[in-house]
Amino acid sequence: MSDGTATTTTDxxxxxxxxxxxxxxxxxxxxxxxFEAEDAVQDTMVRAWRSYDKFEGRSSxxxxxxxxxxxxxxxxxxxxxxxxxxxxxxxxTPLAQAALSPRPDHTWLEPAPDTRVLPTTxxxxxxxVAKESVRLAFMAALQQLPPKQRxxxxxREVLAWKASEAxxxxxxxxxxxxxxxxRARATLAEQRQPGADAAVSxxxxxxxxxxxxxxxxxxxxxxxxxxxxxLHEDAIMTMxxxxxxxTGAGDITGFMTTMGAPCAGSRxxxxxxxxxxxxxxxxxDPEAGGFTPWAVQVLEIxxxxxxxxxxxxxxxRWFPLFGLPLHLEAEAYEVEQxx
Numbered sequence: 001m002s003d004g005t006a007t008t009t010t011d012x013x014x015x016x017x018x019x020x021x022x023x024x025x026x027x028x029x030x031x032x033x034x035f036e037a038e039d040a041v042q043d044t045m046v047r048a049w050r051s052y053d054k055f056e057g058r059s060s061x062x063x064x065x066x067x068x069x070x071x072x073x074x075x076x077x078x079x080x081x082x083x084x085x086x087x088x089x090x091x092x093t094p095l096a097q098a099a100l101s102p103r104p105d106h107t108w109l110e111p112a113p114d115t116r117v118l119p120t121t122x123x124x125x126x127x128x129v130a131k132e133s134v135r136l137a138f139m140a141a142l143q144q145l146p147p148k149q150r151x152x153x154x155x156r157e158v159l160a161w162k163a164s165e166a167x168x169x170x171x172x173x174x175x176x177x178x179x180x181x182x183r184a185r186a187t188l189a190e191q192r193q194p195g196a197d198a199a200v201s202x203x204x205x206x207x208x209x210x211x212x213x214x215x216x217x218x219x220x221x222x223x224x225x226x227x228x229x230x231l232h233e234d235a236i237m238t239m240x241x242x243x244x245x246x247t248g249a250g251d252i253t254g255f256m257t258t259m260g261a262p263c264a265g266s267r268x269x270x271x272x273x274x275x276x277x278x279x280x281x282x283x284x285d286p287e288a289g290g291f292t293p294w295a296v297q298v299l300e301i302x303x304x305x306x307x308x309x310x311x312x313x314x315x316x317r318w319f320p321l322f323g324l325p326l327h328l329e330a331e332a333y334e335v336e337q338x339x
Contacts, residue, residue, distance in 0.1 A: 002122050014201040025117035030073040032083035034112045056151040067169045077147040083109040086238045086245040095251040101240045114272035131275030153184040222264040224253040232305040239311045282328045291328040293319045317318040
């Protein structure tokens with residue numbers, strides 16, 4: 001390979017990589033899976049690299065990459081897989097009947113680290129839309145749409161593409177795009193998802209930060225009285241991969257003091273997840289000492305209370321994705337928290 005070819009190859013790699021985060025966010029919204037989104041983007045990059053000599057520059061490199069990514073996602077969605085939250089699959093279970101029944105990984109809408117799906121931007125309005133569009137409630141609503149409607153809604157309402165641009169990408173007409181967008185909007189309006197009213201400032205306002213501080217103190221102290229004061233009366237708790245979900249502060253705290261009792265003494269490390277406040281939960285490790293991973297928690301907040309408390313328990317997958325250690329020493333945690 002000549003020096004000129006090597007330089008061109010390196011330059012192309014750099015140009016492609018500039019789009020990785022936004023493409024991952026797009027594929028994540030399409031697929032509902034962090035890992036499938038990363039696979040789809042990697043496939044997109046490989047296809048773009050291999051066929052770059054056929055790219056004639058009739059559109060921007062970004063548009064071309066989105067076209068490839070869309071086709072990859074549509075191919076992946078032909079199997080009809082539609083990821084969900086527990087609330088989409090079963091009725092709420094009273095605590096007295098609570099049972100932990102797992103379902104396969106491919107059932108569940110997955111969490112995503114903000115850094116992997118939200119590109120940096122200097123536009124506050126653009127940043128706000130991007131964050132709102134990866135929140136769990138909106139992601140769950142997207143999963144109810146047929147794949148092409150999903151693509152149209154994301155392109156038009158999240159990425160602010162013109163109808164003509166979306167039509168060109170999808171190889172269809174402007175009228176078809178507008179019709180698909182109208183149907184998608186109607187579907188979302190009919191299916192209000194739990195958590196859709198979550199109102200989180202960016203950055204968190206003073207009251208929201210105080211609420212989170214009180215939550216950390218209550219959870220780490222396993223103070224159910226204090227936690228009850230922070231939960232909305234209709235708060236929801238979920239725990240994928242289990243399909244159980246609970247409603248109301250009484251059942252949530254009741255679960256935490258019975259089936260969830262081993263979580264007493266846990267430590268929480270802040271994470272940025274799905275445009276919402278979140279924590280990596282480490283529970284005490286009686287064998288090795290320190291703390292062992294237990295869940296990535298995602299919190300929904302509205303009206304000064306916690307309305308959603310979602311715990312993703314597959315820590316061997318989630319903690320590495322978030323760049324979190326698989327063991328937490330007590331001393332290291334205390335130093336980090338300034339204890």
